Amino acid sequence: MRKPEFVYVTYIETTAEKLWEALTSSEFSRRYWFNTELKTDWKVGSPFALVMDGTTTDVGEVLEFDRPRRLSYTFHHVLSEAARKERPTRVVFNLEPHGKLVKLTLTHEDFEDGSVILDGISKGWPAILSSLKSMLESGTALAIPPSALGIEGFA
Amino acid sequence: MSKPEFVYITYIETTAEKLWHALTDGDFTERYWFGHRVASDWKVGSPYRFAKQGAGTIEGKVLISEPPKRLAYTWDPCSADAKRERTSRVTFDLEPRGNVIKLTVTHDNLDEGGKTLRDISGGWPMVIASLKSLLETGHASPADLPSCAAKEKTDA
Numbered sequence: 001m002r003k004p005e006f007v008y009v010t011y012i013e014t015t016a017e018k019l020w021e022a023l024t025s026s027e028f029s030r031r032y033w034f035n036t037e038l039k040t041d042w043k044v045g046s047p048f049a050l051v052m053d054g055t056t057t058d059v060g061e062v063l064e065f066d067r068p069r070r071l072s073y074t075f076h077h078v079l080s081e082a083a084r085k086e087r088p089t090r091v092v093f094n095l096e097p098h099g100k101l102v103k104l105t106l107t108h109e110d111f112e113d114g115s116v117i118l119d120g121i122s123k124g125w126p127a128i129l130s131s132l133k134s135m136l137e138s139g140t141a142l143a144i145p146p147s148a149l150g151i152e153g154f155a
Numbered sequence: 156m157s158k159p160e161f162v163y164i165t166y167i168e169t170t171a172e173k174l175w176h177a178l179t180d181g182d183f184t185e186r187y188w189f190g191h192r193v194a195s196d197w198k199v200g201s202p203y204r205f206a207k208q209g210a211g212t213i214e215g216k217v218l219i220s221e222p223p224k225r226l227a228y229t230w231d232p233c234s235a236d237a238k239r240e241r242t243s244r245v246t247f248d249l250e251p252r253g254n255v256i257k258l259t260v261t262h263d264n265l266d267e268g269g270k271t272l273r274d275i276s277g278g279w280p281m282v283i284a285s286l287k288s289l290l291e292t293g294h295a296s297p298a299d300l301p302s303c304a305a306k307e308k309t310d311a
Contacts, residue, residue, distance in 0.1 A: 009280040010165075011296055013288060100297045126164035133284065134168060138292050144166050148252035 005109040006122050010129055012102050014136040016095045019102050020068035022132060023093055032131035032141040040073075048073045055079075060088055070094055075108070079153070082116045089117070104129070123149045159272055160263035163279045167256050169290040171249045174256050175223035177286060178247055187285040187295040203228055215242065224249055230262070232271060240266045243275075258283070 012019060022028040026037040033050075036057070040048040042065050050058040060074035072092040077083035087110075094105040106125055111118050127144050135141040147155040167174060177183045181192040184205070191212055195203030197220045205213040215229035227246040231238070241264065248259040260279055265272045285296035 011281055011284040013292075013296060123164075127166055130166035130287070133287065134291055137288055138168075140168075142166055142168055142255050143253055144255055145253045148166075148250075148255075148257060 004111045004118055008106045008125050008129055010104050010133055012133045012136050013100055014102055016068040016097050016102050019095055023071055032135045033128050068095055077117045086112050086115055120151045123151050159265045159267055161276050163260045163283055165258050165283050165287055167287045167290050169256055171223035171251055171256055174249055187289040188282055189298050236270050240269045240271050243271055
């Protein structure tokens with residue numbers, strides 16, 4: 001049986017440096033990530049938190065910071081009791097330049113069997129990464145209504 | 156164990172009508188689908204065919220055609236290797252959400268561990284990323300993906 005994981009690949013017309021900046025700076029994340037800020041100093045081993053509209057939604061620790069190629073952090077959803085009981089998962093971004101494009105591969109893995117957050121992150125990442133691509137290519141992030149994602153409790 | 160399927164969701168700032176046109180018009184697909192032109196009358200039961208420089212690449216028949224909401228067709232690569240696999244199916248769902256369209260591509264009825272599964276898992280993210288760029292910025296992804304050229308070689 002294959003381990004549950006979520007993988008999303010997209011291609012963005014940008015540079016690896018600009019994409020790295022967008023993945024690690026709150027100035028950008030607020031625009032494409034539903035007003036989410038990234039609270040961390042990005043040192044390996046440092047704490048990491050996602051703060052949406054002032055509410056901490058996820059916490060973790062920086063695992064890898066290999067600019068501008070590979071970024072990873074642990075990811076522990078803290079908004080619900082059931083999610084808090086699960087072990088932290090892991091998010092990995094791989095950036096590979098191909099000519100004028102960067103191939104971005106997001107892998108979210110290490111879920112417990114029957115994880116309560118797998119469904120939500122599977123709906124969330126495509127919206128976040130679609131908006132990120134739009135922001136980098138056209139200058140404007142997408143205005144996706146949160147309710148469009150179909151995630152319980154996120155509307 | 157569930158049969159393998161590939162699902163890819165993206166959000167595009169466009170209208171459902173423009174996205175439908177982009178999925179079904181040969182001049183349009185040629186621009187973002189790395190030179191592949193589609194042709195069909197898009198009636199349910201009708202054949203359709205993708206061709207690159209006149210040579211067939213993918214063919215099948217139209218299963219669902221509900222503009223601008225839902226399009227589905229069977230998927231048979233015109234290559235000797237893939238011919239031995241079962242016919243798979245692609246479904247496009249277009250859902251307006253505010254001023255963006257949620258596009259869900261579902262490719263199912265695939266052979267476990269087959270060449271088609273491998274090819275389409277790499278191919279859809281490239282094609283859909285290019286489609287999104289074309290609709291949002293007016294130009295498709297530059298066709299300088301090494302894996303893209305490699306894929307065409309194996310398709311030929």
